[in-house]
Amino acid sequence: MFLQLLVGGIAVGCIYALIGLGYSLIYSASGLMSFVQGEIFMLGAYVAFTIYVGLGIPFLLAVLIAIGFMFAFGMLLERSMISPLLRRGSQQIHIVLATIGLSIFLKNFAMILWGSDVKNFPSSFGENPIKMGPISISPQQIAIVVVTLACMVLLHLFMSRTKLGTSLRAAAQDPMAAGVVGINVPLTVGMAWALAAALSAVAGILLAPIYGVYPKMGAILSTKGFAAAVLGGYGNMYGAIIGGLMFGVVETMAAGYLSSSFKDIISFGVLIVVLFVMPHGILKVKAD
Amino acid sequence: MQSTLIVKDLEHKYGAIQSLKGVSLEVHENEVVALIGANGAGKTTLLRCISGILKPCGGSITFEDESIYGFPSHKVAKRGIAQVLESRHVFPKLTVMENIQMGAFLRKDKQNIPGEIEGLFEIFPRLKERVWQTAGTLSGGEQQMLVMVRAMISNPKLLILDEPSLGLAPIFIDEIFNIIPRLQQMGSTILLVEQNASMALAVADRGYVMETGKITLTGTGEALLGNDKVRKMYLGEE
Numbered sequence A: 001m002f003l004q005l006l007v008g009g010i011a012v013g014c015i016y017a018l019i020g021l022g023y024s025l026i027y028s029a030s031g032l033m034s035f036v037q038g039e040i041f042m043l044g045a046y047v048a049f050t051i052y053v054g055l056g057i058p059f060l061l062a063v064l065i066a067i068g069f070m071f072a073f074g075m076l077l078e079r080s081m082i083s084p085l086l087r088r089g090s091q092q093i094h095i096v097l098a099t100i101g102l103s104i105f106l107k108n109f110a111m112i113l114w115g116s117d118v119k120n121f122p123s124s125f126g127e128n129p130i131k132m133g134p135i136s137i138s139p140q141q142i143a144i145v146v147v148t149l150a151c152m153v154l155l156h157l158f159m160s161r162t163k164l165g166t167s168l169r170a171a172a173q174d175p176m177a178a179g180v181v182g183i184n185v186p187l188t189v190g191m192a193w194a195l196a197a198a199l200s201a202v203a204g205i206l207l208a209p210i211y212g213v214y215p216k217m218g219a220i221l222s223t224k225g226f227a228a229a230v231l232g233g234y235g236n237m238y239g240a241i242i243g244g245l246m247f248g249v250v251e252t253m254a255a256g257y258l259s260s261s262f263k264d265i266i267s268f269g270v271l272i273v274v275l276f277v278m279p280h281g282i283l284k285v286k287a288d
Numbered sequence B: 001m002q003s004t005l006i007v008k009d010l011e012h013k014y015g016a017i018q019s020l021k022g023v024s025l026e027v028h029e030n031e032v033v034a035l036i037g038a039n040g041a042g043k044t045t046l047l048r049c050i051s052g053i054l055k056p057c058g059g060s061i062t063f064e065d066e067s068i069y070g071f072p073s074h075k076v077a078k079r080g081i082a083q084v085l086e087s088r089h090v091f092p093k094l095t096v097m098e099n100i101q102m103g104a105f106l107r108k109d110k111q112n113i114p115g116e117i118e119g120l121f122e123i124f125p126r127l128k129e130r131v132w133q134t135a136g137t138l139s140g141g142e143q144q145m146l147v148m149v150r151a152m153i154s155n156p157k158l159l160i161l162d163e164p165s166l167g168l169a170p171i172f173i174d175e176i177f178n179i180i181p182r183l184q185q186m187g188s189t190i191l192l193v194e195q196n197a198s199m200a201l202a203v204a205d206r207g208y209v210m211e212t213g214k215i216t217l218t219g220t221g222e223a224l225l226g227n228d229k230v231r232k233m234y235l236g237e238e
Helices: A002-030 A037-054 A059-087 A092-114 A139-161 A163-173 A175-180 A185-211 A217-232 A237-257 A263-277 B043-050 B073-078 B096-103 B110-123 B140-152 B170-185 B197-203 B221-226 B228-234
Strands: A130-132 A135-137 B003-014 B017-028 B032-037 B058-063 B081-084 B158-162 B190-194 B206-211 B214-220
Touching (some): A002 A037, A002 A217, A002 A237, A037 A092, A037 A185, A037 A217, A059 A185, A092 A217, A135 A139, A139 A163, A163 A175, A163 A185, A175 A185, A185 A217, A217 A237, B003 B043, B017 B058, B017 B214, B032 B197, B043 B081, B043 B158, B043 B190, B081 B140, B096 B110, B096 B140, B110 B140, B140 B170, B170 B190, B170 B197, B190 B197, B197 B221, B214 B221, B221 B228
Parallel strands (some): B032 B190, B032 B206, B158 B190
Antiparallel strands (some): A130 A135, B003 B017, B003 B058, B206 B214
């Protein structure tokens, strides 16, 4: 029972971690909060669904196109909406409102374009669970864990080993000094929003075969991804991963041992307690 | 002599306050030019207008016969101007080596960079032992050296130093001022802003004195050092 729940918790935690990473990337690059990540998650699933099921393009290619599309979407969102608002003197609270507005718009846009029914997204990894001793794991769960792990390793290598990734960190730490050494700071901010969108889209595509694709699929998940980022230490990439996994495991355990109607009470209760003890989250980020 | 940087009648406003009231200044190739003046005279504002951090509202800035007026800072950097910002500005969570590599962000000749970093470590040996430390853990003097190396590794045609001695221990101040003539010998062109007027004028070929947004006096470093007004106002002599 315990191991079974742990596996399930890790799989769902991976989804929270991917979404949480997006929040943290955006915050560390621009000091802003975006509340449209859930709808980007939903849009990523719909775009992949349309290309894969609708147009009949092979799965892997369809997924790559969808992720690329959402990457561009994230960049466009920052360049055409967030950045112009900031130039006109918007405060952080206005940006938050703008992203909430956009999220409502996108939800309704999806409803008009695709309808409000749940679309079945066929799993490409088979339906038969794999037995390993006392636990059984669905192929989709394995895919979630493997793909999430791969995303995190790639993101880590990109941020720490490449010149472009290092310039993203430099620009987040000191934008003025970054500009002076020749880094195009506005572009790095756009890049962070783009990466955040791509990660959310990956999460949406991974979860779609389990719950299906529908306009409101991102609403509750974006809240939990946000909670994951806060729990781990808002703005810290590695914190978002830890926070996401922790959140997923706690809520799955609560659902398994108590009742699924308790899971949100327990997981958000844990969030509140952790924040009482560690107000900056698990991996503290200094505001420098 | 060829003029590298020409600033003409430059104006800048912070809201309603005019911080630059028509400033003109020139820096020629391989020259060390000092800009001195009291706190709040507008020295840093002038530098930040040149490097694109601030937007001026009148006048002109040309660098190597082309206008760079109003350019964003990454485009000014592309033209070959490197600025060492006031109060250091290292990337605190990057290592010393990563900080230096960011200084070479715009360079295309990757293969030459490691050798040049070694060369700069001969001038700044303290940094060599600390290459894998994060920059935020360095002392103030070491951070100042790091940002100077970060600026030098870009191979700048013009190096702008904003208050390099600010907040440093005397031993580091001496070290920084010993390095400036060495950089000049190696071919650098330097525009130096300093409150420490005597040291700045001693290493400078020419100097400008700035007061409340205007240049009020100019001359060779030596002449300014001997000027009565400068001696009274900036060197603390009676």
